[in-house]
Amino acid sequence: MAQAYSPGLKCTENIILKKDRILPIKGKVKVKKGDKVVASDVVAETLLPGKVIPFNLANKLGIAPNLLEKYLKVKAGDTLEKGQTLAQTNGFFGLFKTEIKSPIDGEIENISKITGQMLLREPRIPIQVKAFIDGIVVEVIEEEGVIIENQSAYIQGIFGIGGETTGEIKMLISSPEEEIKPNQIDESCKDKIVVCGSLVSFDVIKKCQKVGVAGIITGGIDDHDLKKLLGYNIGVAITGHEEIGLSIVVTEGFGKINMSHKGFELLKKFNGHKASIHGITQIRAGVMRPEIIIPIKMTDEAVEKKAEMATLEIGTTIRVIRQPNFGLIGKVTALPEKLTKVESETMVRILEAKLENGETITIPRANVEVIES
Amino acid sequence: MAQKLKRIIATDCGSTTTKSILIEFVDGEYRQTIRGEAPTTVEKPLNDVTRGVVNAVTELEELARLKYGDDSISFIKDENIWLSEKENEGVDAYISTSSAGGGLQMMVTGVVAAMTGESAERAALGAGAIVMDLIASNDKRPNHEKIERIRNLRPDMILMAGGVDGGTTKHVAELAELVGAADPKPRLGSSYKLPVIYAGNNKARDIIKDTLADKTDLIITENLRPVLESENLGPARDKIHDLFMEHVMAQAPGYSKLMSWAKGPKDGKLVNIPIMPTPAAVGNIMQTIAKIEDIEVLGVDIGGATTDVFSVFTKDKIFNRTVSANLGMSYSISNVLATAGLDEILRWVPFDINESELRNMIKNKMIRPTTIPQKLEELILEQAIAKEALKYAFIQHKEFAVGLKGGQVKKDISEAFSTKTSGQSIVNMMTLDLLVGSGGVLSHAPRRNQSMMMVIDSFLPEGITKIAVDSIFMMPQLGVLAEISEKAATEVFEKDCLVHLGTCVAPVGKIKPNKIALSAKIELPNGEIFEENLLAGGLKLIPLGVGEIAKATLKPGKGLDIGAGKNQEIIAELTGGVVGIVLDTRGRRPFTLDRNTENRVQLLKKWMKEMQVYPESTYQM
Secondary structure, three states, rough: OOOOOOOOOEEEEEEEEEEEOOOOOOOOOOOOOOOEEOOOOOOEEEEEEEEEEEEEEHHOOOOOOHHHHHHHHOOOEEEEOOEEEEEEEOOOEOEEEEEEEOOOOEEEEEEEOOEEEEEEEEOOOOEEEEEEOOOOEEEEEEEOOEEEEEEEEEEOOOOOOOEEEEEEEEEEOOOOOOOOOOOHOOOOHHOEEEEOOOOOOOOHHHHHHHOOEEEEEEEOHHHHHHHHHHHHOOOOEOOOOOOOOOOEEEEEEEEOOOOOOHHHHHHHHOOOOEEEEEEEOOOOOOOOEEEEEEEOOOOOOOOOOOOOOOEEOOOEEEEEOOOOOOOOOOEEEEEEEEEEEEOOEEEEEEEEEEEEOOOOEEEEEEHHHEOOO | HHHOOOOOEEEEEEOEEEEEEEEEEEEOOEEEEEEEEEEEOOOOOOOOOOHHHHHHHHHHHHHHHHHOOOOOOOEEOOEOEEEOOOOOOOOOEEEEEHHHHEEEEEEEEEOOOOHHHHHHHHHHOOEEEEEEEEEEOOOOOOHHHHHHHHHHHHHOEEEOOOOOOOOOOOHHHHHHHHHHOOOOOOOOOOOOEEEEEEOOOOHHHHHHHHHHOOEEEOOOOOOOEOOOOOOOOOOHHHHHHHHHHHHHHHHHHHHHHHHOEEEEEEEOOEEEOOOOEHHHHHHHHHHHHHHHHOOOEEEEOOOOOOOOOOEEEEOOOOEEEEEOOOOOOOOOHHHHHHHHHHHHHHOOOOOOHHHHHHHHHHHHHOOOOOOOOHHHEEEEEEHHHHHHHHHHHHHHHHOOOOOOOOOOOOOOOOHHOOOOOOEOOOOOOOOOOOOEEEOOHHOOOOHHHHHHHHHHHHHHOOOOEEEEEEOOOHHHHHHOOOOOOOHHHHHHHHHHHHHEEEEEEEOOOOOOOOOOEEEEEOOOOOOOOOEEEOOOOOOEEOOOOOEEEEEEEEEEOOOOEOOOOOOOOEEEEEOOOOOEEEEEEOOOOOOOOOOOHHHHHHHHHHHHOOOOOOOOOHHHH
């Protein structure tokens, strides 16, 4: 049968969404099953062990490590205050004493007679995990975190930068092809998630940073601008840790590419609604893509859609995801089974499609994605 | 025992795909007859690696039934792989490798980075690990930074080396204290202690026990650098493999079951065959081939995220493996651009391209890694990027594959006045016999001539070198097969795994323009004789089929060397392949490309045309 699997990015108006909110190490869960939470609520917290500071006490006292014990004023496990005496030599007739004081508040982890090294540990560092989305706690994983569920409009991006943030959606465009100018970003964009069109330029991003925009959603971004913005080239596709004051979700790819019609319409519909977004991207086993989550009212109708495989069939709407015709949309008209030689002489399975502009094309199946209807 | 093995199934569980092959004993020899694949199922929602294995083996079963027209063929019984000692029932052995879930990730420590640190790194890499970091007493980072680093890495295990036997214990003790202070947690869960292998100074064992025995799962083995002049990597590597099985694999979903399936006959009994980390298995087959055929081998596997280089050099068959963690063709493609720079990539491209367009193309490949270059231009660009990725991975390999540093070099009388020091690269392209490429961009290039060109341009083989590609990347499975039958592994390697491309002949030395670089007389098996004086700066392709041999008399140009010394003539047998013999007089040490764009493009087109790398239309671009 002329059918094949081709993954596409999710873009849907109504989905039951579950989010794991888990601590990096064990700690305390602050909410219980059934609790309603908002994105900014702390759902779990823990204390990370403090930094360890090695401190060569024997060297500082000018003695051999095996003699250290004689001069110690503290022992392993003791709590310390900054300035507290750690060790002291007797000196000559009570003179020329050497006294070593603690450089930090904290505790003593270990004292070594072999190396003369004392390991000091700084106080513990509190870390918190927030809900990130408005929703209901449906599961508590003891000492680790929670799973939060809500009903949302949901769009997956292809690439992003910056971590989790929330804000109101603000449409700055009236069509997916539009490209906005820096002067369109003003004070009204502060703390908002602004939707730009087919390309966001370096100057626009700079202006967004200046007015305090929370996030940007765009069809495309120029790699050159991205490098300028970050100050370095992104080498491997692991992002989300960038600290640039805002998060960017790119829905289509690099270069000027029109935002998909469906994504644009969805964002337009939810203009003014609160959304949670992040730019975290990881492209290898355990793929992670940026997300735009717009919580909507819980209804009885919403049922969790089972993950279905998007299939290619005659009539399926597809989008081209590589040159030539990158970004264009069409409908599949034929799915020949045989391997076919394309311009680069690569033997591939192809499909034929009629583009929205009327042109008929032949294209490797690997170079399209299915647009779910 | 080898004769009793009639049907073997081997799988390689990768991060995304589980590949299966069927090896059968047909007409007196072992052949790989059928292959299948299925998505790996180690992650959600299935969380059980054996599901993917069963799917991939089911595909083998179905294809075998079709091929032999026999519906009774069955490899699966009760959802397990069916091992049977009876004729025509199930299979005789099942073996597997695995790199799913990110493979084996290790951290190593040593006292001096360039000595015990490097030895520890070599042991870990040889065992198939990715070395996340090397912490050494002399690595210039302050101790608190080292502790932070150890704590943040979360490796699968740590290998600690340091000190020669009987030497000073202070530095090793200090390293143990740092590891203890960091109290590192294993990557795959906090329910077990992190395995730490100590393979350093034997005098420090008690100190290490005192410091680490409570906090970690400490295993002590022989010193991997007992004296500065020699390494003893075997025991540490074996311990890494044991721990990989017992700890790391046991944590991954479904692996306990998979481990119980992997069995084969050894010394007359059906015994468990350990699952190997994929790169360790590739290293195994390369070493087996080098040993059996008494040759020097260099292999490369260029993937989406990483590029592995393996080599076996010197008469002692010293094995080295390096992983260039961030050089690859999809996930890491952007890093190739960052490493090599735009100019280095564009020097292989015979047309103009706008910088911004190229940058966006590379990034789009990174975020949509499964797409295929449809346009010829994009194929040429991807292959240009591949050349640079391979070049840099090879540079890293040469820097790592060195003689031991720190020991005394024994010099004979002829070397008394030479400046030879310890720590020189043992990679010698002139003595290299076989270069094997694998990975999508090399194995699946639309024309084999493109693979040949990529390998030659990036590795710059010297003298006479055979070149091949791994047809479907079955080296991992053959590596683990070699554990139960070297004969089966080497036969399949030679007959089904390798696609012989041909032989490259390249004189070494500074070439002079318009001077003769090589005088070649080649007697082809059909009686034809190719006889020509080749000028510097050219490439010549002479077709010679797979399995064919040509007798060649090769005389290098003035001041050049083809393997027997400067100006020395060589008589040699050249092996054919799907591409043929390539006479490369473009120069080695140095190999340079014209800085002038117009001249360079003209030359590139001339070479590409001669090598029939791309369709004719390319040369009108």
